[in-house]
Amino acid sequence: xxxxxxxxxxxxxxxAGKGFATTMGMDMTQVIGIFAGICTxxxxxxxxxxxxxxxxxxxxxxxxxIALMTGVATWIIYGILRKDLPIIITNAFSLLLNTIMIVLxxxxxx
Numbered sequence: 655x656x657x658x659x660x661x662x663x664x665x666x667x668x669x670a671g672k673g674f675a676t677t678m679g680m681d682m683t684q685v686i687g688i689f690a691g692i693c694t695x696x697x698x699x700x701x702x703x704x705x706x707x708x709x710x711x712x713x714x715x716x717x718x719x720i721a722l723m724t725g726v727a728t729w730i731i732y733g734i735l736r737k738d739l740p741i742i743i744t745n746a747f748s749l750l751l752n753t754i755m756i757v758l759x760x761x762x763x764x
Contacts, residue, residue, distance in 0.1 A: 684740065687740055687741075688740045688744070691740055691741065691743075691744030691745070692744060694744065694748065695744045695745065695747045695748040695751070696747075696751075698748065698751040698752060698755055699751065701714070701755065702751055702754060702755055702758070705755065705758045705759075705762065706758065709762050710762055711755075711758050711759045711761075711762040711763045712762075712763050712764050714755070714759045714763070716756065716759055716760075716763075719752055719755055719756045719759060720756070722752055723749060723752045723753065723756070726745050726748045726749045726752060727745075727749060729741060729745040730742055730745045730746055730749065733745060
């Protein structure tokens with residue numbers, strides 16, 4: 655029994671000394687990439703919320719949204735080819751938000 659407690663404490667000490675990213679099997683580059691992906695993916699949220707609240711989207715460029723969606727879709731393909739789940743997930747989320755935005759642009763635009 656005491657060996658089990660000792661071993662558990664030793665494991666906890668080792669995990670505490672490494673940090674979350676190392677414990678999860680990620681290096682700092684991956685952590686920075688995931689953070690950047692989350693920031694980039696969620697950048698459309700404020701505009702999306704504003705458009706939903708105001709029910710107005712005249713000033714949003716359809717061409718910009720199409721260009722952005724094309725780039726994001728290409729990033730998803732790149733992520734699939736590299737088998738890079740953070741790239742796939744963050745860009746899929748971004749594509750979803752941009753798709754909703756273009757639907758709202760069509761619905762609320764002139």
